[in-house]
Amino acid sequence: MFSEEHRLAGVAYPEGFTAAGVRAGIKKSGNLDVAVIYTENRANVAGVFTQNTFAAAPVHVSKIVVGTGTAHAIVANAGCANACTGEQGLKNAEKMASIAAENLKCRQDDVIVASTGVIGVNLDMEKMEAGIKNAVSKLSREGSVNAGNAIVTTDTYSKACATAIEIGGKQVKFGAIAKGSGMIQPNMATMLCFITTDAAIDQKLLQSALSEITEVSFNMISIDGDMSTNDMVIVLANGAAGNPTITEKNADYEKFYSTLKNICTELAKKIASDGEGATKFLTIDVKGAETFEAAKQVGMSVAKSPLVKTAFFGEDPNWGRVVCAVGYSGIKIVPEKTVVKFGNIPVYENGLGTKYDDAALKKVMAAHDIVIEIDLGLGNFDATVFSCDFSYEYVKINGEYHT
């Protein structure tokens, strides 16, 4: 579904969108660090933000923009999270928006602002001003790769995808860039995801779709259980495709919804798989729960367990740790009804470990992608959580950095 060509086109793939990424000197490494995404047609905007009480300044500013329902641009930087920066931080986030607005000739409250990087440090606004101006001057249909690279921190690669579908006889395009990695690492904050589409869709429907989809995609990943101060998912829908505006939950909406869900799930999986120091991508399929929430809670309990994560790093089929994490999830469990499988091989059932084929299980554990299936046998609700293992590299990345 997501081709390499589409990945490169990214957020500038949908009609009417341009993007750019430039070096402003905010990252110590000297890499790209300021991104701008722009749509000439004012877009309907939807957003989902971190629930961390210490939400960063750009989160506060962008929530207000989403509240207006429309936007023209996103301006983002990496290298400095502008979090725990008080009044000055808020002023700087607003200033980022006003610099972008001035250069893009749009209103300040039409500019979404996002930051990721070191916590507790103020943005260098001189560098930001020059960077934003430079980025605006470089906006193009080929700018998504640079924009994507400008928002990464410890990610090993920039996540992006794009696709096209047909709605009401028109081609409707979607594009996205995202970053993840640790949640706040070398003092870094954040998961950021920016999605563009030329679909015409009512803003309230767009927001409700994004909120629902975030619950079952980005909110189903756990790298290390930490929720950052800067997390943000934004969708801009500028209507340039010319499809009949989607104003109710009809067949067109279903098409739109499932495409947006595929994009978010794809990016969520890429973020989990590229977790700090990860050597394994773990898919935790919880089945047979009494509610979705219960299934998710069991999956998250397993996904967050350092003992489970280190076992998979060591390629050890340690089902005892999985069962244990299920057991303390807080959800009512019947041990005798619980079945645990690693890559389709049952390892625990009827209250006991199974006699499995050692060679076959060894092969499962040696793979990069491993599916842990947990059937609770209690109901009809499922949830899938994405995670990764804990490696020496995780400790190195997070322990050896000095502020």
Add this chain to the structure above:
Amino acid sequence: MFSEEHRLAGVAYPEGFTAAGVRAGIKKSGNLDVAVIYTENRANVAGVFTQNTFAAAPVHVSKIVVGTGTAHAIVANAGCANACTGEQGLKNAEKMASIAAENLKCRQDDVIVASTGVIGVNLDMEKMEAGIKNAVSKLSREGSVNAGNAIVTTDTYSKACATAIEIGGKQVKFGAIAKGSGMIQPNMATMLCFITTDAAIDQKLLQSALSEITEVSFNMISIDGDMSTNDMVIVLANGAAGNPTITEKNADYEKFYSTLKNICTELAKKIASDGEGATKFLTIDVKGAETFEAAKQVGMSVAKSPLVKTAFFGEDPNWGRVVCAVGYSGIKIVPEKTVVKFGNIPVYENGLGTKYDDAALKKVMAAHDIVIEIDLGLGNFDATVFSCDFSYEYVKINGEYHT
């Protein structure tokens, strides 16, 4: 308060108690692995057990014993957790009690049973039978050190302490042994703590004291957030001191309570400090919360954060990660009222990082014991959580072991 002499005397320090630890061949290492603690006078017994749904067989058996209110003995082994072992596991746990009862000439339901070690493997009951017989034959007032060593798994040392106080004109003694380490590691399960006292105290009061104290001691430690299938804290009170039996919450009870609390807190701290691969002992003092539960939740959120734990391993004063973990604890926080200190040095206040003395803070971070103080500024409730850092060694211990 807890001298080296007392530590050696341990659970056999109070009048009427004897102990022993022997090699039965359950641990692959060939180390001591079966312990028996005995009191001739039948003791009142209290217990607190794991809330893990997959509680091990010995937990089920011992809960019944605690339900009877009295006991004569504790029999415990390391090397095999007898968890996820179904019907056979229950039979084996009962058999452990019956072998001990036969040799000690007491009733089977007067014997507490505990196990720690590999999950999903059955006990070798031939070895256990020989081991229990051998341990009973070796019971002595000098047996606590061996008993303590027989219950450890990946602990780097056996935890023990003892003390004496005066109640109603009589000397009343207390002793204890405990093990901790990872919660379930190299497939190992468990925190075990056995406390003996010659105090005369009503069983219901004893249970209520232990339940309350466990909440603020053992339940305040987090090594890695995993709650094992085998955790158990047991107190035996045999009345041999001859003090007037404590039957109400009077001054005698207060003395008893505060001593028991000191013992549990001391052992909880030792367990946290000896967490798997730990290089730092972290005390997280949360103050100014609206409730004790809120304070505890904030403390646990910080204690469990892998990003906080790796930062302290790296001696990095990364207050951003602490603030972030406070922010996603689920407790209502007012960032501007929150103050974070590392070893008395404020690092975050008024919504901002402080300008601290680098050299002084470096000294704090370089120490083995570090106090993280978090004042929420919202109320009058405090909670103290004990934790440790995450090191390469943790990943090594938990990732390199193969079942």
